[in-house]
Amino acid sequence: MELFVRFGVALALGLMIGLERGWSSQQDPDASHVGGLRTFGLMAVLGGLWGLLSQHFESAALLGFGFLALAGLLVTTHVLEVRETHDLGMTTTVAALVTFALGALAVLGELVIASAVAVVTTVLLGLKPTLHGLVEGIERRELHAAFKLLLISVVMLPVLPDHGFGPPPWDALNPTAIWWLVVLIAAISFAGYLAVKLAGPRLGVALTSIFGGLASSTAVTLSFARLGRSSPAMEKLLAAGIVVASGIMFPRVLVEVGVVEPGLVRGLALPLGVMFAISIVPGVALLRNGLRQGEKGELALKNPFELGAALKFGALIALIMLLANVLHGELGDRGVYILAAISGLSDVDAISLSLAKMAGGEIEPEVARRGIVLAVLVNTATKGVLALMVGGLRMGARVLFALLVAIGGGIAVLVFV
Secondary structure, three states: OOOHHHHHHHHHHHHHHHHHHHHHHHHHOOOOOOOOHHHHHHHHHHHHHHHHHHOOOOHHHHHHHHHHHHHHHHHHHHHHHHHOOOOOOOOOHHHHHHHHHHHHHHHHHHHHHHHHHHHHHHHHHHHHHHHHOOOOOOOHHHHHHHHHHHHHHHHHHOOOOOOOOOOOOHHOOOHHHHHHHHHHHHHHHHHHHHHHHHHHHHHHHHHHHHHHHHOOOHHHHHHHHHHHHOHHHHHHHHHHHHHHHHHHHHHHHHHHHHHHHHHHHHHHHHHHHHHHHHHHHHHHHHHHHHHHHHEEEEEEEOOOOHHHHHHHHHHHHHHHHHHOOOOHHHHHHHHHHHHHHHOOOOHHHHHHHHHHHHEEOOOOOHHHHHHHHHHHHHHHHHHHHHHHHHOHHHHHHHHHHHHHHHHHHHHHHHHHH
């Protein structure tokens, strides 16, 4: 009975792929006519039969022979079709070979793998117009930018040493940690570029501010501020995007600290929650207003991969790490607040996680709580200053005012609660 079930799955997978191929051939008269619903179903069953034979005779060569025989038949059919139609497309031919292999996998017991691959294959076959349109819309600079991003992340990042150099304070200079931030800044800028291009200027800004704030609100600030300077007509919407991304940072920090030291969440929930509400409500309102009314003008998207800016930011991170380590070594627990303030200039995640780990051990939980809030306050103010310096006076003033109000709420909670 189990064997009948396996053959049934193989047949179903072949029929699913055949249904898509048959429908496509009806929609496109010039498409390949290698087969449709019945042919693909039979090819899956054929693959299952050869898989069963190879298992029975304990010879994988039999399955390979069956695959080569079918491949020869399909190639011959493809050559004859090319002579008549001059269409060199081999998608249906390759799909037929995949169907044979999926039928063999199903009968040999790999039902989950065979089903998953069959679904992915069918989806890919059905997305032909979408994928072709996507490829046609890619520019050379965007393709090169993606390759560069892969180069610095997939190739360079894993080979960097994951340790500091020498005794303190030089042990703070961890190449992997620093380069990871460089990759993060570059990835956020590239993601923002793609979001704006694919979703349009207005909707792309909203998506980037929301999801970018989960990764790095500082990266969103730098990216949007540069875009705002080159696209004055969009500066209001971009300023709202910076405020929203900055607001999302507050619950992000709360979640990070909660994972490391849940006991700190209760003390941090009120100040971070107040700052989140103060910043996110007007930010979202401005975003909705911009999306509803629309702003004239286009974003001047220049380089989707701004490695130079990311490298400068990485150098700043390295400098802050070095200085923070020196202060901590000299002042001990008394230097926690100075350390938090300095670290908040560039990155709030590292200092928040560090203080959370130290809470209840090296330092008191209340000291850790105040240090985390201080780092968040400094980081928020830094983003406002960055928007002012990079994006210009008009855009920066909007961002700085909104963030200063949020900072005031956080300070009030820190002092009076």
